[in-house]
Structure formats: structure tokens, C-alpha cells
Amino acid sequence: MARKEYAFYPGCSSQKGASASNYLVSVESMCKTLDIKMTEIPDWNCCGASVSYAESGELPRHVMNARNFALAESNLPGQDIVATCAACWLGARESKERLEHSDRLMADTQTALKEAGLQIKVIPEVRHMVEVLIEDLGYDELKKPVKKPLAGMKFAGYVGCQTNRPFGIAGESFENPMYLDKLIETVGGEAVKYDQKVTCCGGALAFSEPEKAQAQIKDIIEAAYDGGAEMIVTPCPLCQANVEVYQGQINKKYGTKFDIPVLYYSQLMTLAYGGSAKEAGLNGNVVRARKLEEFAGK
Amino acid sequence: MSDLNQQMAERYKNNFLKEIEEQAEMGEWVKMCMQCGLCSGSCPTNFHSGWDHPPQEIFMLIRAGKREEVLNAQGMYMCTSCYNCYVRCPRKVPVTHVMHGIAEYAYRIGRAPKNQPTMHLSRTFWNNATKYGRVNEVKLTQSLYFKDGLGAGIKKAMEMQTVALGLVKAGRLNPLEAIGGGHKCKDLKGIHAMLAKANELEAQRKAAKG
Numbered sequence: 289m290a291r292k293e294y295a296f297y298p299g300c301s302s303q304k305g306a307s308a309s310n311y312l313v314s315v316e317s318m319c320k321t322l323d324i325k326m327t328e329i330p331d332w333n334c335c336g337a338s339v340s341y342a343e344s345g346e347l348p349r350h351v352m353n354a355r356n357f358a359l360a361e362s363n364l365p366g367q368d369i370v371a372t373c374a375a376c377w378l379g380a381r382e383s384k385e386r387l388e389h390s391d392r393l394m395a396d397t398q399t400a401l402k403e404a405g406l407q408i409k410v411i412p413e414v415r416h417m418v419e420v421l422i423e424d425l426g427y428d429e430l431k432k433p434v435k436k437p438l439a440g441m442k443f444a445g446y447v448g449c450q451t452n453r454p455f456g457i458a459g460e461s462f463e464n465p466m467y468l469d470k471l472i473e474t475v476g477g478e479a480v481k482y483d484q485k486v487t488c489c490g491g492a493l494a495f496s497e498p499e500k501a502q503a504q505i506k507d508i509i510e511a512a513y514d515g516g517a518e519m520i521v522t523p524c525p526l527c528q529a530n531v532e533v534y535q536g537q538i539n540k541k542y543g544t545k546f547d548i549p550v551l552y553y554s555q556l557m558t559l560a561y562g563g564s565a566k567e568a569g570l571n572g573n574v575v576r577a578r579k580l581e582e583f584a585g586k
Numbered sequence: 587m588s589d590l591n592q593q594m595a596e597r598y599k600n601n602f603l604k605e606i607e608e609q610a611e612m613g614e615w616v617k618m619c620m621q622c623g624l625c626s627g628s629c630p631t632n633f634h635s636g637w638d639h640p641p642q643e644i645f646m647l648i649r650a651g652k653r654e655e656v657l658n659a660q661g662m663y664m665c666t667s668c669y670n671c672y673v674r675c676p677r678k679v680p681v682t683h684v685m686h687g688i689a690e691y692a693y694r695i696g697r698a699p700k701n702q703p704t705m706h707l708s709r710t711f712w713n714n715a716t717k718y719g720r721v722n723e724v725k726l727t728q729s730l731y732f733k734d735g736l737g738a739g740i741k742k743a744m745e746m747q748t749v750a751l752g753l754v755k756a757g758r759l760n761p762l763e764a765i766g767g768g769h770k771c772k773d774l775k776g777i778h779a780m781l782a783k784a785n786e787l788e789a790q791r792k793a794a795k796g
């Protein structure tokens with residue numbers, strides 16, 4: 289038996305062939321080394337994400353999350369739900385809170401769930417992968433399997449919004465959370481200081497209002513460069529995509545020369561644990577992390 | 587004016603605060619605002635064009651009964667759900683959710699601006715996600731680009747082409763999703779029945795108020 293077992297909620301973006309599929313690959317490698325067993329919640333569905341607020345209304349949004357709770361509870365009893373995407377985590381956790389605080393919402397939710405042959409007894413805990421790493425294992429345990437420290441490499445830990453607010457990681461401040469920096473240091477890298485660590489990248493507005501979001505993204509990348517970073521590291525698939533894939537467009541618009549790789553913490557950990565470039569999902573990065581590719585090949 | 591808008595205006599006569607409290611999700615929080623302005627100062631979209639009324643002003647206008655100003659405002663559609671305001675508000679107003687609640691209400695009574703891009707995204711996203719239970723990223727992108735018609739869609743798609751190609755090459759965008767491959771839940775029938783019930787209950791509950 290693995291040392292820890294969880295009900296895994298990958299979310300839409302982390303499926304095979306989707307925009308964060310390389311996140312999934314690296315999480316799987318990382319968990320293998322750490323002896324963490326993640327079992328996908330059978331037939332899980334999308335949480336709806338924050339931006340669907342207008343069309344979803346209140347109850348339907350909570351019902352979508354409740355379906356995942358019911359499926360996790362009946363198929364993987366006693367296991368916490370673990371999300372890798374900040375937005376999935378937030379959406380599910382918010383629904384859990386609302387349902388637990390409102391008998392009326394809970395009763396309506398049960399009525400709706402019955403239509404799908406489901407029911408909730410106790411809603412499982414809903415946690416982010418990073419919480420599991422820090423709280424259930426701890427930095428010391430995360431450090432033990434490090435075979436190849438990422439010595440001499442400088443990273444800007446970009447925490448962004450939804451892994452940080454409104455729930456955040458226990459014990460961390462909203463204005464200057466340190467956990468991502470600590471994770472970087474745990475695997476031997478250097479976490480640079482810069483002033484846009486928790487700035488919003490524009491979130492879903494990157495799709496609907498690209499100029500506005502790109503202006504925000506530009507500030508974040510500029511600050512990372514100014515801080516001396518060679519790469520950016522994130523805990524969230526949307527942050528990752530937003531900060532990575534528009535660099536070309538921003539360069540065109542603003543005359544900048546951005547070309548900075550944007551990675552997941554799980555990719556760094558996989559590499560430091562001795563994993564290959566493939567196991568770390570480096571082939572999934574649009575701005576290629578050449579330095580890390582070389583490092584993995586050594 | 588749309589029918590529902592008219593009905594609501596009449597039902598609540600001159601009490602717009604009550605209208606928001608009863609009809610908008612989290613609307614009951616508006617009266618807790620003490621107008622300190624911290625939310626507006628924290629908002630990342632603060633400096634962009636189109637941001638006519640930040641949260642603090644929206645709440646003030648609601649309390650002043652300025653129904654038209656609020657329903658015509660653009661500010662609530664600029665929200666990125668960054669939760670800065672939410673964690674900083676000294677009165678613990680869940681500002682993010684109140685903003686979404688007001689936007690949802692304006693949309694429900696037919697008052698959201700036509701072609702508001704983020705409202706369009708909101709609608710498209712939810713419909714996309716609930717149709718198959720999971721988001722189909724290719725179809726989502728397509729319907730976003732082509733919302734203004736074929737010509738505009740092709741132009742936008744061309745501008746985004748390098749972005750999309752980069753993702754395809756990196757194995758992070760699957761063109762097969764466009765033709766029906768892609769991600770789906772198995773129990774779609776159950777999901778759709780469950781959502782139909784949820785919509786029905788929600789409509790009943792909102793109609794019963796006031």
C-alpha cells in the first residue's frame with residue numbers, strides 16, 4: 289500500500305491532450321517517487337470554474353461539484369479529494385462550504401443529485417496538491433528523494449491568485465506567501481525576490497479581453513526578469529498557460545523580448561528526483577526550458 | 587425593456603437595494619459595505635478602460651437606488667475572480683461573489699450589455715462544460731473566436747494561430763476535439779437530468795421571493 293492515498297480530481301485542463309497535460313505527467317512522476325497514490329474520481333465532471341457565474345447561477349454550479357463529492361465518497365471512501373488546478377480546488381471548496389452552511393442549498397442539491405442516482409453523506413475534504421505535499425508530507429520528506437539538486441538555477445515563484453486567495457495555504461499570508469519559494473529551495477533552486485508574486489494574470493479575461501490580461505501578464509514577466517529569474521514556476525494550470533503562451537503576442541505588441549520558460553513545481557521536483565525530461569513533461573512546454581532539458585540529460 | 591426587467595422594476599418599486607438583496611446571489615452583503623474603497627484600490631483591472639464603476643461605487647449606487655446606473659455598468663464584467671478584494675475587505679464582504687451575483691442578475695433579466703465579451707465567455711464556458719460534463723478546449727476556443735461572425739473569427743484565429751500551433755506541437759491542444767473526439771463524462775444522461783432539476787429548483791426559489 290502507498291503511504292498516502294487520495295481521490296484525484298484532475299480537472300479539464302489536466303487531461304491527456306489538454307492544455308495542462310504536462311502538469312499531469314509531472315504530477316504522476318512526482319507522486320510515484322513520493323509513494324502517493326492518486327486514484328481518479330470515476331467519471332468526475334468539470335467544476336464550472338469561476339467565469340461561468342452568469343450562465344450557471346447558484347444551485348447548478350454547486351450541484352456540479354456535489355456530483356464529484358458523491359462519486360468520491362462512494363467510490364473512494366475516507367479519501368480526501370485532491371485537485372491540481374487552483375480553480376478546480378477553489379470551485380469545489382467553495383461549494384463544500386456553501387453546502388455545509390446552508391440546509392436549504394444542501395436539500396436542493398440532494399434532490400438534484402437523486403436524478404443522477406447519487407447522494408451525499410459527508411462531503412470529503414477538498415485539498416490542493418500543494419497542501420498535501422506541505423501538510424501531509426512536509427518539506428523534509430520532500431527533500432529526501434532529491435538526487436540532483438537544481439543548483440545555481442534562479443526561479444521566480446509565481447503564486448498568482450487562486451492558490452492563494454481566498455483560501456490559501458494554511459499559515460501563509462495572502463500578500464507574501466512563501467510556500468512556493470520554499471518548494472523551489474527544497475529541490476536546490478534559488479527563489480528570486482520580485483514584486484509580482486501574487487499579481488493576477490487576468491485569469492479568464494485572457495480569452496475574453498486579451499489586451500487587458502496581456503498588460504497584466506507583461507508586468508509579471510518583466511518583474512520576474514528584473515528579479516534575475518531564468519524561469520517562472522507556478523502551481524496553477526491557467527497561470528502557467530497565461531504567462532507562457534502569450535509571450536510572442538506581447539513581444540509583438542510591446543517590443544519586448546520575452547522568452548522565459550514557465551514550469552510547474554511538479555516538473556522541478558520530478559527533475560530533482562532524477563526523472564527524465566519526458567517524465568517531467570518538459571516536451572509540453574511551449575517556451576522550451578532548454579537549461580532544464582540539458583540538466584535532465586546529464 | 588425586457589419583460590422580466592420590467593416585472594422586477596415594478597415588483598420592487600423604488601427599493602433597488604431590496605431587489606439586489608433578494609435576487610442577486612450574495613446581494614444581502616451590500617449593506618455591510620462601509621465605503622472604505624479598499625476593494626477598488628485592490629482590483630487589478632482598475633486601470634483598464636471600460637472599468638466605469640469599481641465594487642465600492644457599485645455598492646454605493648445600489649444603496650442610493652440608482653437602478654439604471656448599476657444595470658448599465660460595465661465594471662462587474664471586468665472581474666477576473668482574483669479575490670484581492672475578498673480577502674482585504676474589512677467588513678468581510680465577499681466582494682468577488684457579490685460582483686458575480688450582480689452580473690448574473692443583470693444577465694438573467696436581460697440587462698447585460700449585448701456582446702459583452704466576458705459574459706459571452708461565461709455563457710459559452712458553462713454550456714461547453716455541461717454539454718459533455720468536461721470542457722472541450724478546442725470547441726470552446728472556436729466558439730469564442732467566431733462569436734462576431736466568420737470574418738472576425740478568422741482574423742482572430744489567425745492572430746492566435748502561433749499560440750495555438752505552439753500548443754498543438756507541445757501536445758496540449760488536441761485538434762481531434764473539434765470533430766467530436768475529446769473528453770466526455772460517461773453518465774451524461776444523469777448529469778443533464780441533475781442540472782435540469784437544479785435549474786428548476788433555482789427558478790422556483792427565485793420566483794418565490796419578493
Ligand code: SF4
Nearest residue numbers: 299300301335375376
Ligand atoms: S477549473 Fe478549469 S480545469 Fe478545473 S474543472 Fe473547472 S474548468 Fe476544468
Ligand code: SF4
Nearest residue numbers: 448449450491526527
Ligand atoms: S493567477 Fe491568473 S490563472 Fe492563476 S489563479 Fe489567478 S487569475 Fe487564475
Ligand code: SF4
Nearest residue numbers: 619620622623625675
Ligand atoms: S473593501 Fe469592503 S467595505 Fe470597503 S468599499 Fe469595498 S466592499 Fe465596501
Ligand code: SF4
Nearest residue numbers: 629665666668669671
Ligand atoms: S475579484 Fe474581481 S472585483 Fe475583486 S479585485 Fe479581483 S477583479 Fe476586482
